[in-house]
Amino acid sequence: MATKTTATKKPFDFWIFITILILLSMGIVMLFSASAPAAYTYKNDIYHFLKDQLLFAFVGFIAMFVAMNFHYKKLAKLAPILLVICMVLLILVLVPSIGYEANNARRWLRIGRFTVQPSEMAKLALILFLSSSLSRRKDQLQYFFRGLLPYLVVIGMVAGLIVVEPHLSATIIILIVSSIILFCAGAKIRHFVIMAVPAVAGLGIVVAMNEYMQKRLFSFINPWSDLKGDGWQAVQSLYAIGSGGLFGRGLGKSLQKFLYIPEPYNDFIFSILAEELGFIGVVTVMLLFLVLVWRGVKVAMNAPDTFGCLVAVGITSLITVQVLLNIAVVTSSIPPTGVSLPFFSSGGTSLLFFMTEIGILLNISKYSKYERI
Amino acid sequence: MSKPGMQTKKRLLVLLGAYTFLTFLLIIRVGWIQFVQGSELQRLAYEQQSRSRIISPRRGTIYDRNGIALAVSASVDTISAFPKELQDSGADLEAVAEKLAELLDMSKEEVLAKISKNSPYEYIKRKVEPEVGAKVRAWLQEAKIVGITVDEDTKRYYPKRNLASHVLGCVGTDNQGLEGIEKAMEQYLKGLPGRILSEVDAKGRQIPFNRERHIDPQDGYNVVLTIDETIQYLAEKAIEKAIVDNKVLKGAVAIVMDPNNGEVLAMASKPDFDPNSPFRPLHIDDATWNSMSMEERENAIYSTWRNKALADTYEPGSTFKAITASAGLEEGVITPESRVNDFTVTVGGHRINCWKPNAHGEESFAQGLQMSCNPVFVRVAQDLGIDRFYKYMRAFGFYDKTGIELPEADIIIHKRPTEIDMAVASFGQRFKVTPLHMVTAYCAIANGGTLIRPHLVKEITDNEGNVIKKFEPEIVRQVISKKTSDTMRKLLQDVVTLGTGSRAYVPGYRVAGKTGTSETETSDIDGRYVASFMAFAPADNPRIVVLVALDHPDVYPHTGGIIAAPVAGKLVEDILSYLQEERVYTEKDRKKLAEDVYVPDVRGKTLKEAESILREAGFEYRIEGDATNKDITVKEQTPKPETAIPRKSTIVLYTYKPDENDMVVVPDLLNKTVDEAVAILKGLGLNIKVNGEGRAYRQNYQQGSRIPRGGLVEVFFMDPDEADLE
Numbered sequence A: 001m002a003t004k005t006t007a008t009k010k011p012f013d014f015w016i017f018i019t020i021l022i023l024l025s026m027g028i029v030m031l032f033s034a035s036a037p038a039a040y041t042y043k044n045d046i047y048h049f050l051k052d053q054l055l056f057a058f059v060g061f062i063a064m065f066v067a068m069n070f071h072y073k074k075l076a077k078l079a080p081i082l083l084v085i086c087m088v089l090l091i092l093v094l095v096p097s098i099g100y101e102a103n104n105a106r107r108w109l110r111i112g113r114f115t116v117q118p119s120e121m122a123k124l125a126l127i128l129f130l131s132s133s134l135s136r137r138k139d140q141l142q143y144f145f146r147g148l149l150p151y152l153v154v155i156g157m158v159a160g161l162i163v164v165e166p167h168l169s170a171t172i173i174i175l176i177v178s179s180i181i182l183f184c185a186g187a188k189i190r191h192f193v194i195m196a197v198p199a200v201a202g203l204g205i206v207v208a209m210n211e212y213m214q215k216r217l218f219s220f221i222n223p224w225s226d227l228k229g230d231g232w233q234a235v236q237s238l239y240a241i242g243s244g245g246l247f248g249r250g251l252g253k254s255l256q257k258f259l260y261i262p263e264p265y266n267d268f269i270f271s272i273l274a275e276e277l278g279f280i281g282v283v284t285v286m287l288l289f290l291v292l293v294w295r296g297v298k299v300a301m302n303a304p305d306t307f308g309c310l311v312a313v314g315i316t317s318l319i320t321v322q323v324l325l326n327i328a329v330v331t332s333s334i335p336p337t338g339v340s341l342p343f344f345s346s347g348g349t350s351l352l353f354f355m356t357e358i359g360i361l362l363n364i365s366k367y368s369k370y371e372r373i
Numbered sequence B: 001m002s003k004p005g006m007q008t009k010k011r012l013l014v015l016l017g018a019y020t021f022l023t024f025l026l027i028i029r030v031g032w033i034q035f036v037q038g039s040e041l042q043r044l045a046y047e048q049q050s051r052s053r054i055i056s057p058r059r060g061t062i063y064d065r066n067g068i069a070l071a072v073s074a075s076v077d078t079i080s081a082f083p084k085e086l087q088d089s090g091a092d093l094e095a096v097a098e099k100l101a102e103l104l105d106m107s108k109e110e111v112l113a114k115i116s117k118n119s120p121y122e123y124i125k126r127k128v129e130p131e132v133g134a135k136v137r138a139w140l141q142e143a144k145i146v147g148i149t150v151d152e153d154t155k156r157y158y159p160k161r162n163l164a165s166h167v168l169g170c171v172g173t174d175n176q177g178l179e180g181i182e183k184a185m186e187q188y189l190k191g192l193p194g195r196i197l198s199e200v201d202a203k204g205r206q207i208p209f210n211r212e213r214h215i216d217p218q219d220g221y222n223v224v225l226t227i228d229e230t231i232q233y234l235a236e237k238a239i240e241k242a243i244v245d246n247k248v249l250k251g252a253v254a255i256v257m258d259p260n261n262g263e264v265l266a267m268a269s270k271p272d273f274d275p276n277s278p279f280r281p282l283h284i285d286d287a288t289w290n291s292m293s294m295e296e297r298e299n300a301i302y303s304t305w306r307n308k309a310l311a312d313t314y315e316p317g318s319t320f321k322a323i324t325a326s327a328g329l330e331e332g333v334i335t336p337e338s339r340v341n342d343f344t345v346t347v348g349g350h351r352i353n354c355w356k357p358n359a360h361g362e363e364s365f366a367q368g369l370q371m372s373c374n375p376v377f378v379r380v381a382q383d384l385g386i387d388r389f390y391k392y393m394r395a396f397g398f399y400d401k402t403g404i405e406l407p408e409a410d411i412i413i414h415k416r417p418t419e420i421d422m423a424v425a426s427f428g429q430r431f432k433v434t435p436l437h438m439v440t441a442y443c444a445i446a447n448g449g450t451l452i453r454p455h456l457v458k459e460i461t462d463n464e465g466n467v468i469k470k471f472e473p474e475i476v477r478q479v480i481s482k483k484t485s486d487t488m489r490k491l492l493q494d495v496v497t498l499g500t501g502s503r504a505y506v507p508g509y510r511v512a513g514k515t516g517t518s519e520t521e522t523s524d525i526d527g528r529y530v531a532s533f534m535a536f537a538p539a540d541n542p543r544i545v546v547l548v549a550l551d552h553p554d555v556y557p558h559t560g561g562i563i564a565a566p567v568a569g570k571l572v573e574d575i576l577s578y579l580q581e582e583r584v585y586t587e588k589d590r591k592k593l594a595e596d597v598y599v600p601d602v603r604g605k606t607l608k609e610a611e612s613i614l615r616e617a618g619f620e621y622r623i624e625g626d627a628t629n630k631d632i633t634v635k636e637q638t639p640k641p642e643t644a645i646p647r648k649s650t651i652v653l654y655t656y657k658p659d660e661n662d663m664v665v666v667p668d669l670l671n672k673t674v675d676e677a678v679a680i681l682k683g684l685g686l687n688i689k690v691n692g693e694g695r696a697y698r699q700n701y702q703q704g705s706r707i708p709r710g711g712l713v714e715v716f717f718m719d720p721d722e723a724d725l726e
C-alpha cells in the first residue's frame, strides 16, 4: 500500500450507486408485499419482515459508506486474517452447542435476536484472499502444482467447511466465484478442463448415491409428478410467474404469496415480482442487474491494479451468479437449490454483506484509470 | 503489485458476454412461462386460489287461487366445515365441537366426528333457523375460528301443514321437487342458483381486501294453483270425518272441480303427510313407527305420498251409469220416458240382476237410473253395440290420461271388449280408471257436453306480480250435445231428489248425483268395497262437480248411497254456501225445514218465564226438580240452546244442577222401525231426530253411551234392500 498508484482519486461510479438504490428500493417494496400475508399469519404483524429488512438496509448503507471510504488496498493485507477468522467461525458453526440449527442444517451463529451466516462473510473473505494472493503470484498460475493447486486447497477447505453444514448452494456459489477469479487472474483453460473431468464424475457419483438429490432432480424434471411434495414449490412458483403476464396483477395483488409459495419473501420473491409486475417488471429488474454487471466489469477493467481488478470482478460475479442461479431456480430452469435474490430476499447478513461489497466496489471505482500501461 | 494485463481484460469481456447471454436466456425463459404457458398456468393457479360457493335461489311460492301461500321458502342457514383447514389452524377440536353442539342442539360426538374427518368439506347441520346461524357467526368471529362457515340457504315451509299435501308434494334437502306440483312445476319454481366466487389462501381462508364476486341467484317463479284453500280444507275435513265415522281402512278421496273450465278446486287424498316432514307419515304413532323396519317405513312413506285421486285406479261402479245413459240418450236408443224393465238379463251365461230382490219390474228409464237397476243399463249398452258403446268410453276420455299436471296411474281397461265386458262395463265394473277420470267425465255431462282437460295450475307469476304464463282451459272435444247434457242434469238431479242418492240432498242447492259401490276384485281382503258418490250442483247451472270415494269402509251397510252420499251432500252444501250460491227452496224443502226448530235459551230465567217462552214456541217441556214455586230459576236445560230439533220434541228444565242420576243410557236401535225407535227413546225421556225411512242402521250416540235426560238422539233409517245397492 505504500507504493503510489498512477491512478488519480475520482468520484465513485454513479451508475452503480443509482442502480443499487433502485434495486434496493424495489427489493424492500417487493419484500413487504411478498411477506405481508405470511407475516400476518405467523407473526400477526404484516410489517414483521419489513422492519428487519429496513433495519439491515440502514445498517447496510452505513457499511457501504464506510467501505466506500476505506481504501481497498488496505483490504489486501487484511485478507489472510479475515480468511482465518472466517475458517474459525465456520468451524464454530459446526459445534453443536454454538451453531444454531434450523431445517437440519447448522449455518448460523446467534447474536442477540439476530442470526449471522459466517458463509456470507467467507464468500467475501475468500474473494479478498484470492485476489490479494493472485495479484502477487499471478505468474505462477501457469503451473498446476506450484501455482493453481495451493489455491484449490484453500478453496477446497472453505467449500468443505460449508458443504458439511450442509449448505450446498453457498458451496456452489463459492466454487463458481473462485473459479471466475482464477479464470480472470489467468489460470490456464487446460487446467479447468482437467479439473472439470473429475468434478463432473464426482458429481455423478454423489447424485447416484444420494437419494435426496435424485428426488430433487426428478421433481425438477417434472414438478407436477409430486405436487404435494418436492414439486410443490416449483409448481407454485410457475403458477405465480405464469399468472403475471405482460403487466402483472399489479403491485400487492399477488395471490400466490398467500401461503401457496412457502416463505415467498425468501428465495421465491422473484416469482411474486413476476406475478405482480409481470414481464415488464421482470425485464426491468434483470436489466438493472445487467447494468450492475456492466459497471462492475468496467470497474474491474479500469482498476489501477490486479488486486482491485480481481476484487471488483469477484464481487460483481458474487452478486450476478446469485441472481442468475436464483432466477434459474424459480423458473425451474435448473434443479432447485436455495439461493436468495440479492437486495430482494429477506435476510440480514446477506444484505449487510452485499452492501459492504458494493461499498468496496464503489471504492475501487474511485481509483479507475483509463490510460493503458 | 502488478496491473491487470491484456489477458485479464479479455477474460473480463468474455465474462461480461457470458453474464449478458445468461441474463437474456433467463428473460426468454420467463417470457416463455408467462406468454406460452401463461394461460394454462393461470387456469391451474385459479383452480386452487378460488373457491366458489353456490347460493341457492329462492324457490317460488305456491299460492292457492286467491293468493293464499301454501308453500313458501324461508331463509335459513347451513353450517358446514372445512375440516382440514380447521385442523391446520390448530384449533382445539374438542372445544369447537362442544360449542357447536351446544349452539346447534347436536351431540358433541357427532360434531367432533365430522370436524375430525379427513375431508375437504362436511355439512355439520343444514337448514338451521337464521337466529341460530347468527349465533354461530358471532361465535366464529369472536373466537377467530377458521374452517367453519355459515352459508345462506333456503328451506321450504308449508304453512298449512298437511293441507293439499298431495297436490303440493314436497322437496328434498336440496330443495328439489320430489312429488306433486313441486316436482311437476320444478322448471318454474326452482330458479337459477347464484355463486359466490372468492379468492382463498393456501389454508382456504378468504384473502383480505380481495372482493368476492357475486353472481346473483335468480329467484324461482311463483305457481298459482286452481285450488281454493277453503274448499280444499272443507274437502279434507269431510273425508277425515267420513274415515272415522265409517271406519274406512284404506283411505279416501275427494275431488272438487269447476265443470266449466276444468279447474280443480280441491283434491284431497287420505292418508296424507305433512310436507314439512314428508318422511314421517302422520297417521302412524311413534311407538308403531319405532318398531317398523326400514322397508316397512319406506312403504308407509310411499303409501302416504300416493295421491289416490290420480295415482290409484278403482272400479267406478254405478257412478258410471251416467256415462252409459249419456251415450244411450245421445245415440237415441233411449229416452228418459222409455219404458224399460230390470228383470234378469243373461249375457254369455252370466245372469245380471237388479240389486233389489225381485227387481223393480217395469219402469221408465229415468226410474231405472234413480233406482240404479243394472239390467236396464246392460240393455242400453246392448242396443248401442260394442262399437258405439266403446266409442263413448273413448270420447269421455277413459282410454287416455286426463292430462293433468301430475303423473297419473295407468288405467286398466278392455283392449278388445267382448259382449260380457261391455255388459258389466255398462254399470261400471271390471275396468279401472282414476277418480279424476270420473270427475272429468262428469264435468262433460254437467257443462253442456264438453270434455275439458283438468288442471291444477292457473298461472305462473314473478315476484313483481307479473303473469309469466297463463294456463287457459283446454277443450279436448265435444262428447255429447247440449241437449243430452241438459237431460242428464235433470235425470241425475232426480236420482238425488227421488232415488238412491237421497242422502246427498241439500235443501235449496239442487244437487244432482249418482251413487257407486264396487267390490275391488284384486283385493287381498274379502269384502273390500269402494263406496263413492259423484255429485254436481246446482243441477240447472253446475258450479262444482264433487267426487267422494271411501276405500274399504269397515261398516255395514257400506254402499255409496248410504255412507258416501251424505258426505258428498254436506260437502256440496258447505262449498256452495262458501261460494255464496243462493239457495232456491222448493215447497217440499220449506215444509221439511219448518219441521225443525231451534231451542231457545231459558237458563237463568224463572220457571214462569221459561214456560211461557216454550209454550209460545210450541215446545213441550218437563220440569225436573221443584215445580211448585214458579219463581225459581232454571239451572240447566236439555237439549242445549241453539240445537235444531224436531218441533214435537220435549225440553227438560232443571231447577238444580243435573248430576249422574239424570243421565240416561242410550239403547241399541239397530233395525228398529221409525215408530219403534220413537217410542223407545220417548220412554227413556230422550228426544229423537229421524233421518230417512225404513229400518234404523245408525245412531249418533252408540249403544251404552250416557247422555242427559232430554238429549237429542239422531237415528238414520233405510230401506233394508238398499244395503245391497251397487
Ligand SMILES: [Zn+2]
Pocket: B342, B354, B355, B356, B359, B360, B361, B371, B372, B373, B374
Ligand atoms: Zn231395479
